[in-house]
Amino acid sequence: xxxxxxxxxxxxxxALPVRAATHIQEVTSPGGITAWLVQEQSIPMVAFQFSFQGxxxxxxxxxxxxxxxxxxxxxxxxxxxxxxxxxxxADELGVRFRFSAGRDSVSVTASMLxxxxxxxxxxxxxxxxxxxxxxxAFERVQAQALSSLRSDETDPQAIAGKAYRELAFPRHPYxxxxxxxxxxxxxxxxxxxxxxxxxxxxxxxxxxxxxxxxSPEALGPLLDxxxxxxxxxxxxxxxxxxxxxxxxxxxxxxxxxxSVVLFAQPGLMRDDPDYLTAYVLNHIMGGRSSTARxxxxxxxxxxxxxxxxxxxxxxxxxxxxxxxxxxxxESVAEAVAIVRDEWAKMAATGxxxxxxxxxxxxxxxxYPLRFDGNAEIAGILTGLQVVGLPISYVDERNDLVNAVTxxxxxxxxxxxxxxxxxxxxxxxxxxxxxxK
Amino acid sequence: xxxxLGLVVLAIIMVPMARAQQVPVTSYVLENGMEVVVIxxxxxxxxxxxxxxxxxAADEPMGKSGIAHFLEHLMFKGTEAVPDGRFSEIIEANxxxxxxxxxxxxxxxxxxxxxxxxxxxxxxxxDRMRGLILDDAAMLTERDVVLEERALxxxxxxxxxxxxxRDAAQFLNHPxxxxxxxxxxxxxxxxxxxxxxxxxxxxxxxNAVLVVxxxxxxxxxxxxxxxxxxxxxxxxxxxxxxxxxxxxxxxxRRLVYRDARVATPYVMRTYLAPNRxxxxxxxxxxLSLLADVLGGGGITSLLGQRLQIDEGIAxxxxxxxxxxxxxxxxxxxxxxxxxxxxxxQGEARLDATLEYLLENGVDPARLARSKASLLASEIYAMxxxxxxxQRYGAALTSGLTVDDVQAWPDxxxxxxxxxxxxxxxxxxxxxRAVTGYLMGEEEMDQ
Numbered sequence: 046x047x048x049x050x051x052x053x054x055x056x057x058x059x060a061l062p063v064r065a066a067t068h069i070q071e072v073t074s075p076g077g078i079t080a081w082l083v084q085e086q087s088i089p090m091v092a093f094q095f096s097f098q099g100x101x102x103x104x105x106x107x108x109x110x111x112x113x114x115x116x117x118x119x120x121x122x123x124x125x126x127x128x129x130x131x132x133x134x135a136d137e138l139g140v141r142f143r144f145s146a147g148r149d150s151v152s153v154t155a156s157m158l159x160x161x162x163x164x165x166x167x168x169x170x171x172x173x174x175x176x177x178x179x180x181x182a183f184e185r186v187q188a189q190a191l192s193s194l195r196s197d198e199t200d201p202q203a204i205a206g207k208a209y210r211e212l213a214f215p216r217h218p219y220x221x222x223x224x225x226x227x228x229x230x231x232x233x234x235x236x237x238x239x240x241x242x243x244x245x246x247x248x249x250x251x252x253x254x255x256x257x258x259x260s261p262e263a264l265g266p267l268l269d270x271x272x273x274x275x276x277x278x279x280x281x282x283x284x285x286x287x288x289x290x291x292x293x294x295x296x297x298x299x300x301x302x303x304s305v306v307l308f309a310q311p312g313l314m315r316d317d318p319d320y321l322t323a324y325v326l327n328h329i330m331g332g333r334s335s336t337a338r339x340x341x342x343x344x345x346x347x348x349x350x351x352x353x354x355x356x357x358x359x360x361x362x363x364x365x366x367x368x369x370x371x372x373x374x375e376s377v378a379e380a381v382a383i384v385r386d387e388w389a390k391m392a393a394t395g396x397x398x399x400x401x402x403x404x405x406x407x408x409x410x411x412y413p414l415r416f417d418g419n420a421e422i423a424g425i426l427t428g429l430q431v432v433g434l435p436i437s438y439v440d441e442r443n444d445l446v447n448a449v450t451x452x453x454x455x456x457x458x459x460x461x462x463x464x465x466x467x468x469x470x471x472x473x474x475x476x477x478x479x480x481k
Numbered sequence: 482x483x484x485x486l487g488l489v490v491l492a493i494i495m496v497p498m499a500r501a502q503q504v505p506v507t508s509y510v511l512e513n514g515m516e517v518v519v520i521x522x523x524x525x526x527x528x529x530x531x532x533x534x535x536x537x538a539a540d541e542p543m544g545k546s547g548i549a550h551f552l553e554h555l556m557f558k559g560t561e562a563v564p565d566g567r568f569s570e571i572i573e574a575n576x577x578x579x580x581x582x583x584x585x586x587x588x589x590x591x592x593x594x595x596x597x598x599x600x601x602x603x604x605x606x607x608d609r610m611r612g613l614i615l616d617d618a619a620m621l622t623e624r625d626v627v628l629e630e631r632a633l634x635x636x637x638x639x640x641x642x643x644x645x646x647r648d649a650a651q652f653l654n655h656p657x658x659x660x661x662x663x664x665x666x667x668x669x670x671x672x673x674x675x676x677x678x679x680x681x682x683x684x685x686x687x688n689a690v691l692v693v694x695x696x697x698x699x700x701x702x703x704x705x706x707x708x709x710x711x712x713x714x715x716x717x718x719x720x721x722x723x724x725x726x727x728x729x730x731x732x733x734r735r736l737v738y739r740d741a742r743v744a745t746p747y748v749m750r751t752y753l754a755p756n757r758x759x760x761x762x763x764x765x766x767x768l769s770l771l772a773d774v775l776g777g778g779g780i781t782s783l784l785g786q787r788l789q790i791d792e793g794i795a796x797x798x799x800x801x802x803x804x805x806x807x808x809x810x811x812x813x814x815x816x817x818x819x820x821x822x823x824x825x826q827g828e829a830r831l832d833a834t835l836e837y838l839l840e841n842g843v844d845p846a847r848l849a850r851s852k853a854s855l856l857a858s859e860i861y862a863m864x865x866x867x868x869x870x871q872r873y874g875a876a877l878t879s880g881l882t883v884d885d886v887q888a889w890p891d892x893x894x895x896x897x898x899x900x901x902x903x904x905x906x907x908x909x910x911x912x913r914a915v916t917g918y919l920m921g922e923e924e925m926d927q
Contacts (some may be wrong), residue, residue, distance in 0.1 A: 067525075087524055088863045129790060132781045136850040139857020156861055185789065188819055192796050195744040201637060300741065303632040335557070335569040345566070348625030351633050371633050403574060410576010414593050416525055418864040 067416055069426065069436050072255075074265035076273045080253035081426040081436065082264055085419055089159040091257030092419040093169075094427040095272075098250040098361070100150040101223035102283045108237055110190065110225015113146040115178075115241040117186050119153075120144055122177035128185075131172070140165040142172070148223055149361040150431065151245050156420060159258040162267075170271050173246060178238040187230065194227050201305040205472035208297050209307045209367075212468065213288040219363055247279030248272045254426030256419040285362045287311065293481045294381070294469045304377040304473025305369070308355075308384055310466040312366035315359035315432045322449050322457040323357060323366075328404045329396050330387065331355025331368050336403070338391075342383050343370065349380045359432075366461065378477035381469055392462035395455030409443040504863055506873065507699035508883045511706060513715045514687025518873045518883060519702045520694035522866045528695030529866050530602040531591040532610070533874040535690070536683035538663075539585040539656040539724055539807070545675050547663015550583040551627050552676050556590065557581075558619045560612035563605055565619065575601065585657055586807040587878035593867060596696045603709035610684055611713055613677075620673045628669065631662045639740035643749075643919040650734050651751055651811060651915045654725045685716035690877045694870040724808060727753060734915045739922050745796070746920040747817040748824045748831065753913045754812035757804040757889075759881050765804035766892045767904035768812055773851040774843050774901065775834075776800025776814060781850065784814070787834050794822045794830055807879050812908055824918045835909050843898045852894055859890050 070082045101112040120135070120142055121128040135142060141156040153173070157165035197203035207222065214220035224230070251272065255264060288311050313323050331339040331354050339353045355368030372380045396404075416422050429438055471478070505521040538549045559565035572579045577594035592602045635641040645660050652658030662668070691710065693702045730753055757765040776784040776799040784798035795816050802812040814835075818827035862868055876886045 085524065088860065090860050090864065092864070129780055129786065132779060133846075133850060136778055136781055136854045139853055139860070141857070141861065156864075158857055158860055185793070189796050192745045192817070192820075199742040199744050302636050303629070305637075334573050336566070336573055344626055346622070348622040349629070351626055351630035371637070372629060373632060403570075407573045407576055410595060411578060412576075413525065413595065414527055414576070414578055417527065417593075417866060420864060 067422065067439060069439060070261055071436055072261045072264050072268075074268040076269035078248055078251075078253070078268045078272055080255050080264060080268055081430060082259070082261055083256040083419075083422055083426065084258075084260065085256055085422075086258045088419065089258055090419060091157050091159060091162060091255065091259045092423040093153075093155045093157070094254045094423040095153040096252045096427045096431055097151045097153075097246050097279070098149065098252070098431070099245055099279060099281050100148050101146045102148050102218040102221075102362075103244050103281070104218070104221070104225070104241070106221070107229060108233065108241070109221050109229040110223075111233055111237045111241040112151060112245055113224045114187060114190050114230065114233060115238045115245065116144045116146040116151050117190065118178055118182060118238055119172045119176050121182040121186055122179055123171035124175040124177075126171065127177070127179070128182045131168070134168055138165050138168065140168060142169065144172075146223060148219065154420065154423070162259070166267055166271060173271065174274055176238075176242060178235040178242070180235055183235045183238065187233065190224065190230050191227060194224060194230060201299055201301050201303075201472040204297050204299055205305045205307045205470050208295055208472070209309060209468075209470040212295060212470065213290055213309065213365065214286060214363070215289065217286045217363075218283050219286060219360065243276070244279070246275055247277055248275045249277040250279040250281075251275075252427050252430035254423040254430070256422045256426070281361070283362050288363055288365055290466050290468045292465050292467055294471065294478060296475060296478065296480050297470070297472045298474060299472045301473050302374060303371050304374050304471050304475045305371050306377060306381060307367060307369050307470045308381075309365050309367040309468055309470075310463050312357050312359060312364035313461065314364045317364075319457045319460065320357075320359070321445055322454055323461050325401070325404050325408065325446060325449050326391075326396065326454055326458055326461060327355055327357055327366070328408060329400050330391060332404075334407060338387055339368070339384065342387060343380050347379070347383075349376045349383075353380070353384075374474045375476050377471065377473070377475045381471075381478065384469075385464065385467065388462055388467050389464045391458055392464055395458035396451075398451050401449065401451055401454055405447055405449070408446050412443055503887065504869060506883055506887065509699075509703050509706070511686065511711055513711065513713055515706070515710050515713075516690040516877060517703060517706050518690065518692045518877065519697060519699040520692070520866075520869050520873065521697065521699070522694055522869070523696045526596045526696050527593065527866065528596040528599050528693060528697055529591060529593045529870045530599060530606070531589055531692040531870050531874050532606050533587050533589040533690040533692060533878045534684060535586075535688045535722065535878045536588055536679075537584050537586040537878075538659065538661040540683065540722060541656065541659075541679070544667060545671065545679075546659045547627065547661075547668040548671055548675050548679050549588055550662055551624065551668065551671055552679050553581050553583045553588050553590075554623050554627055555615055555620065555676050556609055556613060558613070558615055558623070560608050560614055562608050562612065564614075568605060568609065571601070571605065577602070583661055584875075585661060587875065589874055589878075591867070591870070599693070599697070599702075600705055600709070603705055607709045607713060610686065610689065610710075613680055613684075615673055615676060617673055620676065624668070624671060627662070628665065631665060631668065635660070635662060636665075639738070639742045639919065642740065643738045643917060646736060646738050647749065647751060647915055647917045650736050650917070651753070652727060653730075655727045655808060656724055657806075657808065657810060682716075682718055685719055686710055686713045687715035688719045690874060692870045692874045692877075694866045722807060726808065730913045733911045735917070736915070737918045737920065739920050741922045743919055743921040745817060746824055746918065747815055748828045748916065748918050749813060749815040750828075750831070750914050750916040751811035751813040752908050752910070753809060754802060754804075754908055756806045756809050756879070757881060757885070759885050762804075762885060762889060762892050763896075763900065764904055766889070766896050767900040768802050768908065769804060769893060770848065770851055770896045771901050771905050771908070772800040772802040772812065773855070774847050775838065777851065778854065781847070783838060783844075783847070784816070784831070784834055787837070788816060788827075788830050792830060794819055795827065798831075805875055805879050805881075824920065828916065835905075839902065839905060839909065843901055845898070848898060848901070855893050856890070
């Protein structure tokens with residue numbers, strides 16, 4: 046017993062580990078496109094991430110789902126290649142693409158082998174610059190999208206998500222589903238894809254992270270080749286919005302043995318000076334650690350759920366603080382009551398010095414673990430740029446976490462936690478809970 | 482068209498370059514029988530520490546389904562040295578991530594942490610290999626958590642329930658027919674004694690594999706392993722894993738699972754299939770490539786090309802085979818028909834495609850693409866420290882060796898069209914298959 050406790054203590058006192066030896070360079074191409082690069086030569090591959098700002102929230106109200114479907118079609122035929130030709134070329138090169146649409150951005154990730162980088166880039170260039178959107182591929186992918194939407198109608202997670210969105214953002218694009226509705230997607234056409242493409246992909250709205258076996262000198266011209274012909278006039282038309290969340294409970298009746306619960310209140314924008322402190326607070330409340338308050342109270346002590354967590358959701362035009370859990374219909378009322386209590390307790394009394402110190406040790410120690418692989422790091426580099434953080438942030442971040450004081454975190458706790466605005470949305474057949 | 486040909490040529494040129502890549506792996510056996518595998522990944526000062534036990538759900542006593550997975554949960558409940566809850570607190574205080582998982586063939590625990598914390602991870606993992614202390618209160622609460630987990634993963638998901646029913650139909654005698662998480666009535670009756678019996682019987686150094694991947698030197702890891710795991714005495718009760726085996730399947734099995742929550746019906750068929758055998762992985766390699774050319778690459782596979790593109794009757798199609806299991810498992814195919822196309826029609830077109838393959842063989846270009854893609858996967862696999870550690874841990878607890886793992890990519894590359902067709906002819910016998918329809922309730926009246 047003594048032996049282990051001693052070792053643990055020694056480690057706590059020892060210097061915290063240095064971050065991954067990640068040297069980030071900013072590369073500006075001859076044509077003026079900027080990317081963040083980590084040169085990493087130990088594996089013959091390069092990972093790219095491109096994040097184009099705007100996303101599915103730019104869809105007009107009668108074209109919901111257009112951006113999502115358009116992104117799914119970029120790899121379904123481009124230039125002289127039809128869908129099969131494109132997929133076969135990707136297989137032959139061993140290149141992996143992922144095209145996806147989010148609320149505020151669309152993303153392209155690519156992993157390429159150094160050995161055939163030029164050919165892989167040429168293939169990606171086709172997808173980004175010359176997508177076909179031909180009718181055959183369009184109808185096939187549209188049918189897949191409709192099938193997915195039909196499945197959502199009987200998925201308790203999707204049902205709860207829809208109810209929450211419509212409550213929080215009535216009459217704002219954030220209230221709409223990013224993948225559209227059965228009606229809007231069924232009505233889309235290839236011309237809608239061309240318009241969505243024109244709205245989404247530009248060289249003025251893209252952030253780029255690159256990690257792997259490539260030099261800055263080689264990367265610049267590559268980026269010009271890949272993106273240089275894209276338009277530079279992409280605009281974001283979505284207004285900022287305050288989420289309409291008030292304390293209360295909404296139940297969507299659905300026949301399932303386990304209720305799905307979302308809980309949400311207004312959050313903090315990413316550029317809020319208190320954001321990082323709020324992040325530390327949330328770690329203590331409902332972070333992914335098993336010692337988080339919500340996990341201890343709802344799972345460890347009472348066995349009411351397999352998983353409960355909370356997270357800050359700083360969208361571009363609104364901020365939400367959300368959590369989720371699933372619990373049997375007969376036990377969910379108790380779980381909801383505990384979340385309410387914990388919310389009120391945090392708002393009233395904040396955290397202890399010990400909780401803060403524990404969270405700081407974990408968050409600073411675990412930060413380097415995120416830099417686990419080229420593809421992961423490329424995502425981090427892009428994410429930092431999207432939220433406007435400087436290139437030095439990776440070096441400074443742990444110091445910023447450690448600089449959070451008890452007074453400061455408890456000031457932010459009183460600001461962040463708003464029990465009077467904490468809304469519960471439940472899909473299922475919960476017992477002992479009434480809507481209000 | 483010219484562009485396509487250009488790409489083909491380049492891809493073929495690249496193949497020999499890609500093949501040269503291998504991650505340095507060293508393995509040892511401690512005196513107490515514990516195996517040690519070290520994977521060097523020096524890109525960052527991080528280490529992944531895993532202990533894999535050669536015991537999984539398929540090793541459970543009759544009537545105690547779910548005990549392997551339940552014990553995995555209970556392993557976080559404490560020892561004398563690290564009492565209840567402290568394990569995770571210490572990992573967290575050291576900035577580490579941790580988790581555990583259970584399969585039919587193994588149970589594994591891992592932490593990812595700064596490399597200088599490796600000794601502490603070993604100390605704590607060695608401590609709970611033999612020192613677990615449980616009480617009824619903790620057991621009962623955690624059993625509720627497991628039942629909630631089952632409700633989340635299985636009961637809330639008609640596809641999971643369908644899979645559970647298909648596995649039960651596929652295995653008449655082998656425990657692979659029992660779900661890993663357990664049947665709910667049996668999980669609900671598991672006791673503290675059940676967990677302790679299972680723990681005492683199976684958790685021992687001579688039934689465990691240590692996998693360490695990261696910024697480490699093999700000899701340093703060995704010295705640490707000897708220091709922390711070396712003193713644990715081996716169990717005498719560890720014997721060769723002998724599970725009840727499947728009798729020959731002689732009759733086709735079919736089932737229909739209807740659930741109001743199903744919006745997208747599909748047909749899925751599994752065939753009993755051999756697994757990767759140490760020193761003899763060729764047949765499994767042929768089946769892996771069969772799965773890939775048949776249904777691995779979306780629309781470029783044979784099923785995708787015919788049913789999604791040419792005939793346009795399917796939303797999606799696929800084939801799956803892992804081969805990585807201690808006992809023979811399954812090879813599967815599925816078709817998700819478009820609305821308006823029945824499951825019977827989907828199944829008929831699936832059968833026609835299987836017949837087409839057996840009659841016409843494999844398009845050489847398709848086979849070359851599959852191999853190129855598999856080689857690329859080897860390169861990308863090196864980018865994930867945890868993924869690499871997992872690959873070795875899973876293989877070594879499924880009856881394979883480090884040599885088998887390292888030989889596997891080349892064995893895949895050596896597979897010929899004849900190998901694939903021979904494997905397909907042996908496999909694709911409807912008398913050794915289970916065909917399942919997953920459908921919504923509205924289809925009941927048809």
